[in-house]
Amino acid sequence: MNSYSKTLDGVFPSVCSLDCPDQCGLLVHKKEGKIVKIEGDPNHPVTQGNICNKVRNMPSRIYDKNRLKYPMKRTGTKGDGHFERIGWKEAIDTITSRWKDLIVNNGPESILPYSFYGNMGRLNAEGMDRRFFHKVGASRLDRTICQSAGTAGYTYTMGGSFGIDPEDTIHSKLIILWGINAVSTNMHQMILAQKARKSGAKIVVIDVHKNQTGKMADWFIPITPGTDAALALGMMHVLFDENLEDEPFLKKYTVGHQELREHVKEYDPETVAGITGVPKDDILKLARMYGKTSPAFIRIGNGPQHHDNGGMCIRTISCLPAITGHWLLKGGGAIKGNSGYLAFNTGALQRPDLLHKKDTRLINMNRIGSALFELEKPIKSMYVYGTNPAVVAPEGNKVRQGLQREDLFLVVHDLFLTETAKYADIVLPAASSFENTDIYSSYWHHYIQIQEPVIEAYGESKSNVEVFRLLAEGMGFHDSVFKETEEEMIDAALDFPANPLIEEIKAESLKKNKFIKARIKPLFPGRLPTPSGKIELYSQKMKDDGYPPLPTYIPLKEVNKFPFLFVPAPNHNFLNSTFSNNTKHAAMEKEPRLHINTRDAINAEIKDGDLVRIWNERGECELKAVVGELVLPGTVVSQGIWADAPGTKHLVNSLTPDRLSDMGGGAVFFSGRVNISKIRKE
Ligand SMILES: Nc1nc2c(c(=O)[nH]1)N[C@H]1C(S)=C(S)[C@@H](COP(=O)(O)OP(=O)(O)OC[C@H]3O[C@@H](n4cnc5c(=O)[nH]c(N)nc54)[C@H](O)[C@@H]3O)O[C@H]1N2
Ligand SMILES: Nc1nc2c(c(=O)[nH]1)N[C@H]1C(S)=C(S)[C@@H](COP(=O)(O)OP(=O)(O)OC[C@H]3O[C@@H](n4cnc5c(=O)[nH]c(N)nc54)[C@H](O)[C@@H]3O)O[C@H]1N2
Numbered sequence: 098m099n100s101y102s103k104t105l106d107g108v109f110p111s112v113c114s115l116d117c118p119d120q121c122g123l124l125v126h127k128k129e130g131k132i133v134k135i136e137g138d139p140n141h142p143v144t145q146g147n148i149c150n151k152v153r154n155m156p157s158r159i160y161d162k163n164r165l166k167y168p169m170k171r172t173g174t175k176g177d178g179h180f181e182r183i184g185w186k187e188a189i190d191t192i193t194s195r196w197k198d199l200i201v202n203n204g205p206e207s208i209l210p211y212s213f214y215g216n217m218g219r220l221n222a223e224g225m226d227r228r229f230f231h232k233v234g235a236s237r238l239d240r241t242i243c244q245s246a247g248t249a250g251y252t253y254t255m256g257g258s259f260g261i262d263p264e265d266t267i268h269s270k271l272i273i274l275w276g277i278n279a280v281s282t283n284m285h286q287m288i289l290a291q292k293a294r295k296s297g298a299k300i301v302v303i304d305v306h307k308n309q310t311g312k313m314a315d316w317f318i319p320i321t322p323g324t325d326a327a328l329a330l331g332m333m334h335v336l337f338d339e340n341l342e343d344e345p346f347l348k349k350y351t352v353g354h355q356e357l358r359e360h361v362k363e364y365d366p367e368t369v370a371g372i373t374g375v376p377k378d379d380i381l382k383l384a385r386m387y388g389k390t391s392p393a394f395i396r397i398g399n400g401p402q403h404h405d406n407g408g409m410c411i412r413t414i415s416c417l418p419a420i421t422g423h424w425l426l427k428g429g430g431a432i433k434g435n436s437g438y439l440a441f442n443t444g445a446l447q448r449p450d451l452l453h454k455k456d457t458r459l460i461n462m463n464r465i466g467s468a469l470f471e472l473e474k475p476i477k478s479m480y481v482y483g484t485n486p487a488v489v490a491p492e493g494n495k496v497r498q499g500l501q502r503e504d505l506f507l508v509v510h511d512l513f514l515t516e517t518a519k520y521a522d523i524v525l526p527a528a529s530s531f532e533n534t535d536i537y538s539s540y541w542h543h544y545i546q547i548q549e550p551v552i553e554a555y556g557e558s559k560s561n562v563e564v565f566r567l568l569a570e571g572m573g574f575h576d577s578v579f580k581e582t583e584e585e586m587i588d589a590a591l592d593f594p595a596n597p598l599i600e601e602i603k604a605e606s607l608k609k610n611k612f613i614k615a616r617i618k619p620l621f622p623g624r625l626p627t628p629s630g631k632i633e634l635y636s637q638k639m640k641d642d643g644y645p646p647l648p649t650y651i652p653l654k655e656v657n658k659f660p661f662l663f664v665p666a667p668n669h670n671f672l673n674s675t676f677s678n679n680t681k682h683a684a685m686e687k688e689p690r691l692h693i694n695t696r697d698a699i700n701a702e703i704k705d706g707d708l709v710r711i712w713n714e715r716g717e718c719e720l721k722a723v724v725g726e727l728v729l730p731g732t733v734v735s736q737g738i739w740a741d742a743p744g745t746k747h748l749v750n751s752l753t754p755d756r757l758s759d760m761g762g763g764a765v766f767f768s769g770r771v772n773i774s775k776i777r778k779e
């Protein structure tokens with residue numbers, strides 16, 4: 098491997114490791130051994146030299162004075178943040194001796210790894226860690242917090258995470274951004290859409306909040322949260338009713354179009370208007386626009402699937418391009434996610450064969466608060482890395498109470514003393530991705546990229562891979578898999594004849610080229626990995642799995658208990674909770690706010706700028722009111738996962754339910770209901 102870390106000055110290739118679809122190619126500028134500037138790689142075909150503010154300001158995070166430099170053990174009570182420095186040896190000894198005891202006395206399933214994609218690098222996020230915990234026989238974690246409901250729904254229709262090449266969307270003539278805040282969360286899709294717009298494309302945004310993305314649209318369509326499936330079915334009704342469907346495509350490439358045609362008769366525009374809050378004339382206009390503009394592209398976001406009915410909703414939206422047959426045209430079709438094209442050898446990387454008991458229990462990460470209290474065989478130790486559950490997981494109060502349990506041995510590996518780390522018994526310092534070797538595969542564009550270290554590890558920090566090597570040694574695991582170098586792990590991951598699209602992508606070629614595109618060909622003509630090989634408008638598999646076989650609107654679960662649907666979405670300058678502890682990023686966001694419709698605000702006697710209490714049976718928050726027409730009546734929206742600080746009540750996940758979505762065990766962050774009232778200061 099190249100290591101640029103010892104070179105003091107120069108410009109070095111890199112990859113953005115954040116959980117963002119754009120996965121930019123970066124150029125990192127160093128002076129006297131330190132990163133002084135980060136810019137987008139102008140040669141990367143998707144990045145094209147553009148990156149977001151968050152990562153342009155990344156050097157301030159890398160060299161933040163609050164970054165963890167060495168391992169620590171807790172000296173105060175759980176949660177109060179008092180720790181003292183220890184060495185790595187003591188840290189590893191403490192952890193592994195505790196785990197050896199637990200394995201003997203409580204069984205290995207009393208240990209739970211808890212991780213997500215704070216660093217998207219395959220080796221660090223889902224490589225050596227998986228090998229290690231498989232070998233331990235620890236409880237398995239179902240990593241469902243992000244897109245699992247939507248992926249399950251999309252897969253019923255299309256067979257897997259396969260959409261179109263985002264680079265082709267410059268040819269689209271109609272771009273529907275459906276439940277995605279692309280200006281903030283997928284900025285290169287927005288750049289591509291702007292290019293298409295210059296060639297005459299129209300941009301339509303369907304969202305519950307007229308945020309940055311809605312404001313840039315040619316047409317913004319506000320919708321009641323959780324009702325998007327009804328809107329899609331209403332569009333299908335009009336498409337069939339007005340003969341805007343592509344009959345030859347339906348016959349050749351789909352299953353069940355006759356059944357669908359009958360089924361959508363009940364979703365007439367008037368009925369759908371009553372459900373969605375989208376006026377009847379707008380439903381007609383949208384459907385006609387979609388049926389008559391070619392090629393049309395739908396970028397399906399994460400918003401609509403963070404609901405009780407999220408799986409079915411995405412399943413339903415993903416049927417639309419089949420009806421018009423736009424999949425056949427360059428720039429036509431949809432993208433929910435594209436990770437299917439970049440499938441690599443997870444078996445070789447993660448070694449599930451090391452897990453002796455194949456029915457080792459699986460714990461859904463969205464229910465971690467409940468899991469910490471309700472399991473008959475309790476979780477006695479949790480090892481958290483690459484995620485910050487104290488603030489990002491649903492039912493936040495329950496999560497934090499669980500983390501505070503005196504008998505829970507909690508280890509947190511992170512770059513900062515996060516809200517979660519404050520509850521830890523042992524805190525380990527994590528190296529940033531710029532200090533590591535790893536490979537990256539985007540879930541939106543079609544490139545695999547390599548990161549080779551550009552700076553030395555900060556303080557005594559270590560990468561996840563390094564820490565799991567040490568833990569394996571401490572546990573007495575002598576298998577050769579724990580000794581593998583990063584380069585060997587990359588070779589293993591990329592040796593995957595089952596996916597010929599990545600045949601040319603190897604460690605060697607990546608070292609030379611930094612990013613390599615998979616050898617993609619259009620989905621059609623071709624066979625999809627669905628049971629029938631076609632787009633399944635009618636899905637027997639869904640029926641077998643206990644779902645309606647045709648796309649269907651299913652209302653949200655919590656009704657009328659509290660008057661408002663609460664949508665706590667991400668914001669522009671943080672990435673989930675990452676950067677919320679950075680003063681510059683927080684200042685750019687000003688303060689946490691709650692968007693309220695004027696009519697609701699008048700009824701509740703709330704004025705713009707008032708401090709508002711938001712509550713339900715799960716908890717409460719205090720945010721500043723923004724009164725206006727950016728949300729529909731009955732919906733309130735906040736943005737950003739803000740840092741916890743004394744005297745503030747900003748933790749929006751105190752209010753979110755830990756129910757699971759209809760499919761994929763997904764999170765339902767946006768299906769909770771709340772009440773609001775003005776806080777009257779004495
Ligand atoms: N700046 C920034 N970028 C990010 C992130 C971040 O936190 N900040 N997070 C990253 C991650 S992990 C992810 S998963 C992606 C997520 O990025 P997106 O795919 O954009 O998903 P969300 O931001 O969760 O929600 C998108 C939009 O859905 C809307 N919405 C909520 N409920 C509904 C509904 O029922 N119907 C409709 N039509 N709209 C609805 C919200 O108002 C929001 O504007 O972004 C990634 N990129
Ligand atoms: N209310 C609400 N809640 C949400 C969402 C929402 O839209 N609304 N979105 C949800 C979604 S889609 C997601 S994906 C989750 C994401 O939630 P998380 O996965 O928790 O994401 P972050 O908050 O960014 O936390 C990532 C942590 O990983 C750490 N980290 C980064 N790199 C490394 C590394 O190499 N090693 C180690 N050990 N640590 C590292 C970072 O410092 C950071 O503390 O949040 C979910 N929570």
Ligand code: SF4
Nearest residue numbers: 113117120121149152
């Ligand atoms: S966060 Fe997203 S847009 Fe920003 S640099 Fe990283 S990949 Fe690019």
Ligand SMILES: [Mo]
Nearest residue numbers: 116242243244
């Ligand atoms: Mo996510």
